[in-house]
Amino acid sequence: MQSVSGTSSVYSNPYIQRKNNNKSSNMISFASQKQDSSEKVSNKKLIGWAVGIGALLLTVGAAVVTRGRAIQKQKLLAQIPNDLQVRFESLKNLKGKDFVDKAYAEMVDYMGLKGIAPEKIIKDGTDGIMSVQGGYSMIDNTISYTPGFFEKLDRVKQLNLLSHELTHCRQYTNMLRTEGITVEKYVESIVDSMIKNSIKSPLDNPGFTNQYKNAVKKGTEKEFLARVKESWSKDLTAKVQESYKDVLKMPKIKADSPEGKKAYEYLKANSEYETLDAFGFGSDAYKNNPLETEAYAFGDKIEAYFNKFCEAYKIID
Numbered sequence: 507m508q509s510v511s512g513t514s515s516v517y518s519n520p521y522i523q524r525k526n527n528n529k530s531s532n533m534i535s536f537a538s539q540k541q542d543s544s545e546k547v548s549n550k551k552l553i554g555w556a557v558g559i560g561a562l563l564l565t566v567g568a569a570v571v572t573r574g575r576a577i578q579k580q581k582l583l584a585q586i587p588n589d590l591q592v593r594f595e596s597l598k599n600l601k602g603k604d605f606v607d608k609a610y611a612e613m614v615d616y617m618g619l620k621g622i623a624p625e626k627i628i629k630d631g632t633d634g635i636m637s638v639q640g641g642y643s644m645i646d647n648t649i650s651y652t653p654g655f656f657e658k659l660d661r662v663k664q665l666n667l668l669s670h671e672l673t674h675c676r677q678y679t680n681m682l683r684t685e686g687i688t689v690e691k692y693v694e695s696i697v698d699s700m701i702k703n704s705i706k707s708p709l710d711n712p713g714f715t716n717q718y719k720n721a722v723k724k725g726t727e728k729e730f731l732a733r734v735k736e737s738w739s740k741d742l743t744a745k746v747q748e749s750y751k752d753v754l755k756m757p758k759i760k761a762d763s764p765e766g767k768k769a770y771e772y773l774k775a776n777s778e779y780e781t782l783d784a785f786g787f788g789s790d791a792y793k794n795n796p797l798e799t800e801a802y803a804f805g806d807k808i809e810a811y812f813n814k815f816c817e818a819y820k821i822i823d
């Protein structure tokens with residue numbers, strides 16, 4: 507925009523200068539007595555005219571640029587589904603905790619998780635050495651983030667991670683809502699994964715690790731694992747029944763519907779789930795787990811839409 511007005515003033519000045527010279531020389535020859543005052547008047551007029559042209563060119567230049575920007579803005583907004591765009595509008599002027607709370611509420615509603623997802627998110631744990639972490643508890647039905655989520659991330663990334671954990675919430679609540687997936691089967695898939703992870707990462711659960719090592723030495727590994735499974739399952743079943751009591755009362759999803767079939771895939775994926783390591787890094791098994799690929803894909807999709815929205819409105823964090 508600046509270069510346009512700069513260019514216009516460079517072009518108009520020599521022209522005005524030339525006209526000015528012609529006029530003043532005419533005046534001089536016609537009435538020399540009034541030379542001074544008439545020259546002043548004509549100069550004033552010319553200056554006024556020059557300003558007028560300059561302002562006019564400037565306006566034209568500015569109008570062209572604004573129109574270009576408006577087209578660009580419309581192009582960006584047109585790529586965002588309307589129901590998301592309306593929600594983004596309501597987030598436009600919010601920052602910090604206000605943004606996080608409102609963004610969470612909007613995504614809960616957008617994803618059809620009202621009355622299903624936790625009412626609030628929780629700040630919990632510590633950041634990884636090089637990462638900020640979030641998590642959905644499939645036992646407590648809670649969503650939590652380490653402090654860095656609130657302090658280190660920009661809004662685009664925050665929205666991505668809110669969408670990511672809410673995807674997990676939908677996956678697990680859909681499992682519990684699907685015909686044939688009882689709380690017991692749901693819990694069994696969790697316990698299977700917990701045992702696998704406890705064996706794989708001995709430092710995560712030292713109590714388990716010590717007893718497991720002893721059992722392996724004595725050759726009673728199978729019996730030990732069966733006992734652990736029974737005890738953990740009993741404990742978790744009670745917890746799941748309490749945390750998801752409203753979800754369990756909801757209408758069931760048919761087992762042979764697309765959603766129901768997906769829920770059975772989630773259940774299998776959950777029993778094979780590998781957790782992040784202590785540094786916040788995920789193995790290939792973690793990244794390739796269908797529960798994660800879906801959550802990452804959805805989070806990234808929402809982030810891409812919100813990025814376009816921020817670009818359209820020149821929102822910068």
Ligand SMILES: [Zn+2]
Nearest residue numbers: 670674798801
């Ligand atoms: Zn995840």
